[in-house]
Amino acid sequence: xxxxxxxxxxxxxxxxxxxxxxxxxxxxxxxxxxxxxxxxxxxxxxxxxxxxxxxxxxxxxxxxxxxxxxxxxxxxxxxxxxxxxxxxxxxxxxxxxxxxxxxxxxxxxxxxxxxxxxxxxxxxxxxxxxxxxxxxxxxxxxxxxxxxxxxxxxxxxxxxxxxxxxxxxxxxxxxxxxxxxxxxxxxxxxxxxxxxxxxxxxxxxxxxxxxxxxxxxxxxxxxxxxxxxxxxxxxxxxxxxxxxxxxxxxxxxxxxxxxxxxxxxxxxxxxxxxxxxxxxxxxxxxxxxxxxxxxxxxxxxxx
Numbered sequence: 001x002x003x004x005x006x007x008x009x010x011x012x013x014x015x016x017x018x019x020x021x022x023x024x025x026x027x028x029x030x031x032x033x034x035x036x037x038x039x040x041x042x043x044x045x046x047x048x049x050x051x052x053x054x055x056x057x058x059x060x061x062x063x064x065x066x067x068x069x070x071x072x073x074x075x076x077x078x079x080x081x082x083x084x085x086x087x088x089x090x091x092x093x094x095x096x097x098x099x100x101x102x103x104x105x106x107x108x109x110x111x112x113x114x115x116x117x118x119x120x121x122x123x124x125x126x127x128x129x130x131x132x133x134x135x136x137x138x139x140x141x142x143x144x145x146x147x148x149x150x151x152x153x154x155x156x157x158x159x160x161x162x163x164x165x166x167x168x169x170x171x172x173x174x175x176x177x178x179x180x181x182x183x184x185x186x187x188x189x190x191x192x193x194x195x196x197x198x199x200x201x202x203x204x205x206x207x208x209x210x211x212x213x214x215x216x217x218x219x220x221x222x223x224x225x226x227x228x229x230x231x232x233x234x235x236x237x238x239x240x241x242x243x244x245x246x247x248x249x250x251x252x253x254x255x256x257x258x259x260x261x262x263x264x265x266x267x268x269x270x271x272x273x274x275x276x277x278x279x280x281x282x283x284x285x286x287x288x289x290x291x292x293x294x295x296x297x298x299x300x301x302x303x
Contacts, residue, residue, distance in 0.1 A: 012075075031047075
C-alpha cells in the first residue's frame with residue numbers, strides 16, 4: 001500500500017517570493033498535496049502546483065486528481081496555466097470550488113487563460129477535465145470525506161475539512177480570524193450599554209463558531225500572514241495575525257498547527273521570529289499545541 005502524507009508545494013500568500021532571503025521557507029504560492037493510499041488531493045493551484053505537476057509526469061503514478069480551490073484570487077490559481085498534467089490525455093482532473101454552479105467555476109478558471117491575459121486557453125487542455133457540482137455539501141474521494149465552510153476573506157472563500165485515516169485535517173489558507181472582535185473593540189464608541197451587550201454577545205457566538213469549526217483538529221493549516229504590527233495597517237484585508245491564530249488553535253484544542261500563507265515580504269529570518277513568538281504564546285498558556293512553519297517540500301506522514 002502506498003504511503004500517506006501531506007506535502008507542501010507552495011506556502012506564500014499574495015504573490016510569489018523567489019528571493020534568496022526566502023528560499024529556506026519557499027517562495028511559491030499556495031498548493032498542498034494530500035496523498036492517501038494513492039488517492040491524490042490537491043488543495044489550491046498557486047505557483048506551487050507547477051513543480052507538483054512536473055513530478056506527477058515524471059513519476060507517472062497518480063492519474064486521477066481532485067483539485068480543491070478555496071477561491072479564485074490569482075495567488076491560488078496562477079499555477080494552472082502551467083500545470084503539465086492538464087496537457088496530457090492520460091490524466092483525469094476534477095475541480096471543486098466556490099461558485100453558484102460548476103459552470104461558474106469553469107468560467108473562473110477559463111477566464112485567466114484567455115487573451116489578453118494568457119496566450120493558451122483551457123481549450124488546449126487534453127486531460128479529461130470535470131467540474132464537481134458546487135451544491136454538494138460534502139465530497140467523498142477515495143478514503144477521504146471532504147466538507148467545506150465559508151472563511152473570512154474578500155469574496156466567497158472556502159476552508160476545507162478532510163477526514164481520513166481517523167484524522168481531521170483542516171485547510172484554511174486565507175482567513176481573517178477574530179475580525180468581528182477587533183471591529184467591535186475599535187468601533188464601540190457611540191454605542192449605548194444595551195447595544196454594546198448585543199455586540200459582545202454576537203462576538204462570543206462568532207468566536208464560538210470559529211473555534212467549533214477547527215475544534216480537535218489533528219492538523220490545522222491556517223493563514224498566519226501578519227505580525228501584530230502588520231495587522232494594524234492591513235485590518236480587513238482578509239488575513240490573520242499569527243498571535244490570533246495561535247490563541248484560537250489553543251482554545252480549539254488543535255493538536256498540530258502549521259503556519260501558512262506567509263507574507264512574501266517576510267524573509268526566512270522574520271518567519272523564524274514569528275515561529276519563536278508562536279512558541280512563546282504556547283508556553284505561556286501551558287498548551288500542548290505543536291506549532292510548525294509550513295515550508296516547501298515539508299512532508300507530514302499520515303500513516
